[in-house]
Amino acid sequence: MAVNAQWLQTALLLGCLAWCISTDLLVRRIANRAVVILLLGWLLFGITDVVRLGGGNNAALQGMLWALPGAAVVLVVGFILFLTGRLGAGDVKLMSVLCLWVGSGHQIVFVLVTALAGGVLALTLPLFNTVPTAVALGIQATNRLFNSRLPLPPALPADLSQGIPYGVAIAFGAMYVLIFPLF
Template identity: 40%
Template sequence: MTILLTASIVFKGLAILLLGRIAWTDFSAQKISNRDVLLLLCLGLGALQFQALQTHSWLEMGISAFGGAALFLALFPFWLLHKIGAGDVKLMSVTPLLIGGSHLMVFAVALLVFAIGTAALVKNPFLMPAGIFRHYVQHMDRKGVVPFGVPISAAAICALALQMYHAIMVATSSGILEQLN
C-alpha cells in the first residue's frame, strides 16, 4: 500500500509542476495547449486509480468523472458565445479528475478567491507593484482578455498541495513512513 501512496503523491507533485507551467503560459500567451491538458488528465486519472486501489472503491473516480462532464456541459455554451476560451473549458473539465470529487469544495473556494483577485487586478491595474505588470494588465483590459487559466491552476495547486499534506500527515501518524525506514 505504501507504494500506491508514494506514486499518488508523485503524480500530484508532477501535476502541480504542470499546472504552474499552464498558468505561466496562459498568463504570457493566453493559450492553454491540448498536450498539457491531456497530460493533466493522465496524471489525474493515474492518481485516482492509485487511490481506488488503496480504498477498494471506485466511487471517487465516478464522482470526479461526473463533475468533469458537468463542468464541460455547463461551460461549453459560454465558449460558443466567446465568453471563455476553449482551453479554459478543457482545463476546468479535467480539474475534477485531477483533484478528486471529495476535494472539489476546496477547489471551488480557492477558485473563487483567485478569480476575484484576478478580476480586481484586471480592473484596477494600479494595485500591481511594477510598471511592466501594470502595462500588461491594462493591455489585457483593453483587449478584453483575462487569462482564466491562472486562477484555475492556482486553485488546483492549492487543492493538490492540501491533499499531499494530508496524505503525508496520515502516513506519518499511522506509522507507514517508519516502516519504510
C-alpha cells in the same frame, strides 16, 4: 511506495499547473498537451490506486467514478460560457480535468475558490498585463549580459491583452484544494 506516488502526483500537478500559468500569462493560451497530461495522470494514478488496493476495496474506483459527474457539469457549463465568449476553451478543459483530480467531495470548494481567485485576478489585470513585457525585458537583459540568443515571447495583441488569464485562478483553486488547503 505510496509516498513516492504522492510525490510524483504532486510534481506532475505542479509542473502542469506552472506550464498552464506561464502560457496563459504570456500568450493567453493553455496548452492542450498540459490538459491531456493531467487527464492521463489522473487515470494512471487512479487505476494504480484501484489495483494497489485490490478488488475487495472499491473505494478508489468509486472515488474516480463519483468525480465524473461534477467534471461533466463543469465541462457543459464551461462550454456554454465559452460559446458566449466569457471563458476560453483551454480554461474550460483545464477546469474540467482538475475537477477529476479534486474528486467529488471537493469540487464545489474548488469552483468557489477558483471563482474568488478569478475576481481578484480581474481586479489586478493591469498588473498581470505587465508580465509579458517584464519577461521580454528580462530575456533582453540576459541576452545582453551573457551574449546569448534566447527568443523573446510574442507580444500580446491588443484584443488578447484585455482577456483575463483565468488559468492562474484555476491553478490557484486546484492548489488550494489539492496541495495546501488552508481550512
